[in-house]
Amino acid sequence: MARLPSSRATLTVPLAAIFLLLTGNGYSATTDTILPGESMSGNQTLISKNGEFELGFFNPGVGIHYFVGVRLRKLTSYSPTFWIGDRVYVVDLPHASLELFGDSLFIKENGASLWWSSPSSSSSSSVAAVAILLDTGDLVVRDTRNASRVMWRSFDYPGDALLPGGRIGLDVATGKNVSLTFEGFSHNGSLRADPSRTNGFVLATDRRDVLGVFPNWMVTSQDNGRSMSLNRDPNNSVEFLQLKVGQVSLMRWSESDAGWVSRWTFPSGCKSGAFFCGDFGACTIDGECRCVDGFTPSDAKEWRLGYFVTGCSRSVKLSCETNGDDSFAVVDRLQGLPYNGFDETVDSDEDCRAACLNKCYCVAYSYESGCKLWYYNLYNVSFADKPPYRKIYVRLGSKIRSKRGLDTRWIVLLVVGSVAVASAILALVLLFRYRRDLFGSSQFTAEGSMVVYSYAQIKKATGNFSDKLGEGGFGSVFRGTLPGSTTGVAVKSLKGLAYAEKQFRTEVQTVGMIRHTNLVRLLGFCVNGNKKLLVYEYMPNGSLDAHIFSEKSSLLSWEVRYQIAIGIAKGLAYLHEECEHCIIHCDIKPENILLDEEFSPKIADFGMAKLLGRQFNAALTTIRGTRGYLAPEWIYGQPITKKADVYSFGIVLFEIISGRRSTVAMKFGDHRYFPSYAASQVNEGDVLCLLDGRLEGNANVEELDITCRVACWCIQDRENDRPSMGQVVHMLEGVVDTDVPPIPASFQNLVEGDDSDIHIYSEESWRLRTQD
Incomplete structure (x- = not known):
């Protein structure tokens, strides 16, 4: 099912969003019921018998999405919307529908795409049921042969708002424990009943739980105190209970003020809870x-x-x-x-x-x-x-927009750039001083920012290489602890004489002289005869592939995946555009992305990297990298640019999105290659079908759409059509608009029965192509 996207910047869409109800909005009213086999189309509304409430597909005022919800029909100004169906959205409003089949409601788009369904209480599709919008604003599915039997009701699934008659706490009849929830990008909260106290509740945030009590006039205790229902105002004022992060309020419509006012709020003042002052609000020492x-x-x-x-x-x-x-x-x-x-x-x-x-x-x-x-x-x-x-x-935000301000900024950038260049030159001089010893003999002295360890130190630190973290074609990685290291280290032992020498030189030459938050840090090295060892900072969450492909690992949320994608992009942008020499990684894949304790990504394994002088745009080199992640120019023997990394990053993006290997040939409709299938779906505007099914649609759809578009731009056949990694960062962060990309020409033939253009080699052909 699709869920309401989390907030980006200040565009938060709460579950009880307030937006202007315009008269003459093009909606047509229907009755208060949906009969079996009938549906309510996207431009229709369901009206309660008393005329107080209407159910329909509404836009909360942000984006192009429409959500199923109930709103107060008679208000001509601002109205809250009480979302239904786990905040499911649709885009194509004229072709959206809410249908009743059996005893379940279904939200569909274009008559076929199923976006959500309510739980069924019967295994038979022939059950006689009807959907009714009650005068309380509660949408219920009721048994037509037994009017007292309610099979499903929206009041059992509130978001962050509760209408009178709705309740929180344990429903003894259904066994469901109802609570209010507030969801945001960096803040969440909930309101649940506390049966140990009369009218008690628990207001929870990510940080702490606060105990409170509803006044007796406001709620009615039910089921021996295990639940509470919100009372209706005896004066027939329009009210509802609203949850914000760290605060709950009873809101009342004020005719005199033509707006919503708070009749009761907890906490009652900012001295007992500064959440009282809202977003970017502060509580003074006077309690104001x-x-x-x-x-x-x-x-x-x-x-x-x-x-x-x-x-x-x-x-x-x-x-x-x-x-x-x-x-x-x-x-x-x-x-x-x-x-x-x-x-x-x-x-x-x-x-x-x-x-x-x-x-x-x-x-x-x-x-x-x-x-x-x-x-x-x-x-x-x-x-x-x-x-x-x-x-x-x-x-x-800066208020300075004068020419002088711009000139000053360029002066600052010039000074900073000069310092950076001088620092890079100094680092190269220091590196050159010990490289002669590094590659000429087994005797070393520690200079520069890296440490030269003895083999005895490494052996002791790793417990005689007893804790192996992983193994690959390059050799093995062991966990260790060195003096002065609080988080531990990872020691990579390279195997193969010629290969180890080459990779050793490359990694020290590249990682040893760069620093970036999204690049793994090389702490030092060890050379003992033919043994070549590299000492890196330890990444407690391992590599990215273990989290997106393995069902044994904890499932990464969309928010984490999105930040991982941005972090990888920033690391590559630094290698390509900010280092003194352009560094082409040449082997971007999930296995080479490590995750720290906060799941921040760090690019690792620079053994195949290629240094490109700033005076050169491309280099002709032997093929290197991993099958399935290689850009077409590798395959056709053309000169390589930094856009080869961009292509690999695009493939990795699809794997982060889908949780599946893009390089494995599988059937996706008429396609046998996932990126081909993804490119066609992006062009059709259907990106949710590309999301990892384990996330159950729980993703920010705007971010998902942008990420899918970026991935498609990255895997264009012609390298000139691919963006730079700096542009990729700006697109992912929403700084620049991202147009819908064309489907790469090589993918046009990737339909069932024709996968000749998929760049995957046999083991033997791959070995021959990658020989130096």
């Missing part, structure tokens, strides 16, 4: 809410009425998408750090600041005991009236 510097109230009217959960909005748009001259404002004297910061492994405050600037969705950073970054939103900011104080740096 205000926006942090650079932000203003998102809804000034609600703030005047004392309802702050709508939070604050940025006064000046971030400029990272254009000229990248964003600044930071310090917010100090804080009681603690805001909610849900992400740890970033860097060595200094400057590196932490740079790490935030490098991510357009990073909104703040702090560097105290370590580096923490905040993505998209900032919650739970509270000022302290006494030490100890904490501080953060909030990212602001």
Whole structure:
């Protein structure tokens, strides 16, 4: 099933999104029921008998997607929408439908594509049922022969909002425990009943649980306190219960204010919970809410009425998408750090600041005991009236757009670039000084940033090579612990005299002189006769292939996969465009992508890498790499450019998306090669079918669509048609628009019965082609 995409930047779409109901919106009303075999089309609505509610496919105001939901029909201004069907979306509204078959509801698009179905309570498709939108706003599937028997109801599956008559807690009849949930990119929350206390509830966030109690006038206890239903206002005011991250409120429609106001809120003030002040809001020492510097109230009217959960909005748009001259404002004297910061492994405050600037969705950073970054939103900011104080740096958009500002920026870039070039030259000089000894004899001295280990040290560190992490054609990798290493090291022992010598030289020459957060770090090396060993930082989560192809490993969420894809792209962009010499990796594949404790990717195994001087655009070299990931120019013996890595990255992207090997010939409709099938689906606009089935459609569809498009651009036949890795990073981060790519010409013939253009060789032919 498809789910509501998680938020990107500030485009959050909550389950109870508020959007303007325009009159004359083109919807046509039907009755309050859907009979067996009937359907409600995308441009129709189902109206409750009392005329208060309507069910339909609605757009929340962000993107092109339409969701099935119930909204208040009589309001002519703003209305909440209560989403149904696990927030399932459709794109082709005129051809979408909600159908009843047996006792299950189905959401379809174009009459065939099944997007969602409600659980069935009967194994027979001949059961007599009817779908009815009740006067409470509850959509139910009811037995026509026994009106008291409800087979399914939307009130049992609330999102972040609850209408009067809905309840949370244990439903004794069905055994279902109902709770409210709030889902965002970097923040989640839930509201569940606490049967140990009268009218008690637990308000949970990722960080902690807070206990609260509903007032007696607000809820009615049921089933001996195991559940509570939300009472209807005796004055017939329109109300609903709304969950935000760290806060729950009873919202009431105010005719005099022409808007929603909070009748009851928990926490009741920001001193007991700074979530009370909303996104980018801060609680002062006087217990009042205000926006942090650079932000203003998102809804000034609600703030005047004392309802702050709508939070604050940025006064000046971030400029990272254009000229990248964003600044930071310090917010100090804080009681603690805001909610849900992400740890970033860097060595200094400057590196932490740079790490935030490098991510357009990073909104703040702090560097105290370590580096923490905040993505998209900032919650739970509270000022302290006494030490100890904490501080953060909030990212602001630059207001400077003058020519002088541009000139100053270029001067800064020139200075930084000069320092970088000087540092690179110094590193090469140091490398050259010990390379003569490195490749000429077995006696070494440690110079530069790498350490030269003795064989005895390596043997002791690895417990006589007892803990093997893996083995491949290059040799074996062992885990070890060296003095001064807190996380351990990985020792790669190369096998094969000629091959080991060549790979050893290449890895030291490339990895030894570069540093990047998405490149594995070479700590040192050891040479003992014919034994060649490389010592790397240890990656606790192993290689990417073990997580996307193996069902034994924990399933990577879409959010993690998307960040892994961006990280790999950034690492390759650094190799291609930022190093003094362009470094072509030549063997990008999931096995060569390692994951640290936070699942941040690091490119490894540079033994096949090719250094290309900046004065050259291409190099003619022997074929190298792994079957299935090679660009066409490798196969046809043409000169190689950095676009060969781009092609391999595109294949890896498809594998990250689908969780399947792109290089394995399987049947996908008329296609026998997954990238061929994927390219055709991207052109047809159907990308959800490419997503790993184990994710059950739980992905940000906008991000998925962009990632699929990028992958198709990367695997174009002509290297000039492929983007650079720098452009790939910008596309994945949404900085630039990504058009729908053409289907590569070589894929046009990859239909059933004709896979002659798939670049996969037999073992013997591969051995002959790769001989030096």
